Amino acid sequence: MENNNRLNAKDLINVGIYTAICAVICCAIAMTGVIPIMMVLLVVFVPIFTGIPYMMFLTKVKKFGMILILNALMGALMWVTGMSYYALIVGTISGLIAEFIYRAGNYKSKKLGVIAYAISGIYCWANYFGIFFNAEAYFSTRQNFGQEYIDAVTGMLPVWMCPVLLVADIVCGLIGGWIGSKVLKKHFEKAGIA
């Protein structure tokens, strides 16, 4: 029995695969951050679009630790690709919380899955910490974006936007998770993959 609860190679490979899919989608969306307004809207688009692979991933999760590893790896990838290390910290913590939420439904409940996705997705919001709390340092290395870009981004992101973005992130996470579970029902359950 105890052997069944340990993560085996198959689970770990699944974690790797879905992390790669989510990371590619994140990357594709983050490219649009060149336009100032999109930079802010990343927090909306990333949770919505990664919802489908994530909900698919949750159908494969049957053991403790998988969500946590996926989130920690996503955070680490954010760090390596030049966001901030806040994503790693926040991602790990939110992954742990999501893990407990999803476990409460014995890794079966769809509703709890959507909530778990919304919570775990807040590493996306953590990427903005650099702008909120340390704006001067953040932009000192980015002087050559042109003052216009800097003004546009800082103008859109006063400190009170921080909780607003968190709420937006979670709401979009709920929407994304809901869309994800719809798509899952429509396509994958019929095909027998989920």
Add this chain to the structure above:
Amino acid sequence: MEYRLDRNVHSLLDPRTKLLLLFTSSVFVVGNAGEKQMIVFYWILVYLPVFLLFIEKEWKAGFVAIAVYIGSFYAQLALRHDLTALESALALMLYIITKILPTVILARYIVKTTKVSEFLAAMNRLHVTDKLTIPVSVIFRFFPTVVEEAKSINDAMRMRGIEMGAKKATEAVEYRMVPLIASCSIIGEELSAAAMTRGLDVGKKRSCIWNIRFGLFDFIIIALCLSCFIWWGIGRFFI
């Protein structure tokens, strides 16, 4: 005829050294830690990946990388002042290229020259748990696959007349995302079956056919990375 396997034939650097180098590069080149004070190390770290590519005889990739880097570096220096919105978007893109390109090249070098079994064995020596190393090696194995699948699905959908920016945006996304995930999950099943036959699940210590040990170049690179961090630490806490 006697067949002998040369257990020392592998790339110049040890997987552990490569990871340390990648970490250093992402802190100092992408993260731009230390700025002015680190300028010498910065340029070493920028050109080192290309040098490594040349050692592996990847001439074409190396020259393309240098050309793109130098081109975008000087272009973004030229685009410094009084920018219109469009120009500043361009400058931003060029800036991102100059920041990320060296590390991307390094990552490409690492993926190309490191065997998965070598990586797992090296991480095992460092006592990193399997729970992290297996997903990480799958991610690196999987990035090119995901991009390739996405490309061919994109082609197929274009043939059906379902394009990005068409009237039904939701349809365009759905018809791309769903086949992508379906095919990736099937590839994943195959991958786990392959891993199973290689005994990834046995739970005993795995042996590795390659000799993994540090050589001269490893010590040079490690010394370089450590001196980066030490010099940065000196600048940060003592001056």
